[in-house]
Amino acid sequence: MPSSSTRNPFTAEESPAVGVSLHGVSKQFGDHVVLKNITLQIEPGEIFVLMGPSGSGKSVLLKHIVGLEAPSAGQVCVGNQDAADPETREDVRMALVFQAGALFNSLSVYDNLALYLREHRLGTEGQVREKVMHALQILSLENAAGKLPSELSGGMRKRVAIARALVMEPQLLLYDEPTSELDPVMAATISEIIASLKDEYHVTSIVVSHDRDLALNIADRVGILMGGELITIATPDELKSSTDPRVQDFLNPRIDLQQPRFKKLET
Numbered sequence: 533m534p535s536s537s538t539r540n541p542f543t544a545e546e547s548p549a550v551g552v553s554l555h556g557v558s559k560q561f562g563d564h565v566v567l568k569n570i571t572l573q574i575e576p577g578e579i580f581v582l583m584g585p586s587g588s589g590k591s592v593l594l595k596h597i598v599g600l601e602a603p604s605a606g607q608v609c610v611g612n613q614d615a616a617d618p619e620t621r622e623d624v625r626m627a628l629v630f631q632a633g634a635l636f637n638s639l640s641v642y643d644n645l646a647l648y649l650r651e652h653r654l655g656t657e658g659q660v661r662e663k664v665m666h667a668l669q670i671l672s673l674e675n676a677a678g679k680l681p682s683e684l685s686g687g688m689r690k691r692v693a694i695a696r697a698l699v700m701e702p703q704l705l706l707y708d709e710p711t712s713e714l715d716p717v718m719a720a721t722i723s724e725i726i727a728s729l730k731d732e733y734h735v736t737s738i739v740v741s742h743d744r745d746l747a748l749n750i751a752d753r754v755g756i757l758m759g760g761e762l763i764t765i766a767t768p769d770e771l772k773s774s775t776d777p778r779v780q781d782f783l784n785p786r787i788d789l790q791q792p793r794f795k796k797l798e799t
């Protein structure tokens with residue numbers, strides 16, 4: 533957790549968080565329509581959690597925001613710039629925490645974090661060290677600095693991936709399944725870290741997750757994507773009291789051995 537006794541070497545306070553907006557965004561791969569006419573406004577500094585069944589298009593939507601995919605129709609804006617425009621990535625600092633971490637296996641944890649700063653010549657080695665160690669400290673990873681990713685547990689790798697995003701001093705931080713494959717306590721810890729980063733850095737956070745506890749405890753708003761459409765955008769309290777059967781079934785699925793769902797799965 534952030535320590536008030538350590539000077540914060542990051543400058544994110546000077547760069548305000550940015551909002552994200554989608555205007556009638558559709559995406560199809562060949563004949564396969566993944567996103568259908570999505571309109572959504574995410575406010576600067578908000579924690580927006582995007583939920584939805586596997587294959588509903590959550591990761592595809594994230595990729596549009598960071599400019600890795602372009603819409604078939606409509607527009608995605610980061611701040612007031614088009615997300616598909618390469619200049620947007622130069623003007624807005626955004627970091628995507630990939631589901632599998634996407635760490636460089638041959639580099640130590642320290643070098644994984646330092647890489648971005650060195651490549652972009654963001655400071656002397658001393659300044660790089662200060663930023664890297666501060667990020668590791670926030671994620672309680674100081675003792676892992678010299679280790680290789682293969683020497684870490686899954687939960688530690690997730691935290692390294694978040695620490696690496698943090699050294700970029702992002703204005704916009706996106707997470708793809710940050711708590712998947714973690715035990716419930718580590719999942720809760722990661723949720724607390726995401727919430728604390730919002731408070732300390734006033735970063736805009738977009739979290740793709742299946743984790744109901746994460747969504748209901750740290751989100752400002754939750755969107756549920758189903759069949760390519762955002763079927764709801766609601767606060768956690770509104771979600772809990774939603775009468776939409778699709779929302780209730782998604783959040784509180786019942787195991788029904790008389791009418792098992794697997795018999796209805798598409799092949």
Ligand SMILES: Nc1ncnc2c1ncn2[C@@H]1O[C@H](COP(=O)(O)OP(=O)(O)OP(=O)(O)O)[C@@H](O)[C@H]1O
Nearest residue numbers: 561564566584585586587588589590591592593742
């Ligand atoms: N580059 C691509 N080319 C073709 N189809 C793609 C491509 N990327 C994604 N898809 C398809 O888009 C759909 C949505 O994929 P996506 O990865 O966004 O799902 P998701 O909601 O993130 O699922 P999960 O919860 O399992 O991660 C899937 O059917 C997938 O096969």
Ligand SMILES: [Mg+2]
Nearest residue numbers: 590591592708
């Ligand atoms: Mg995904």
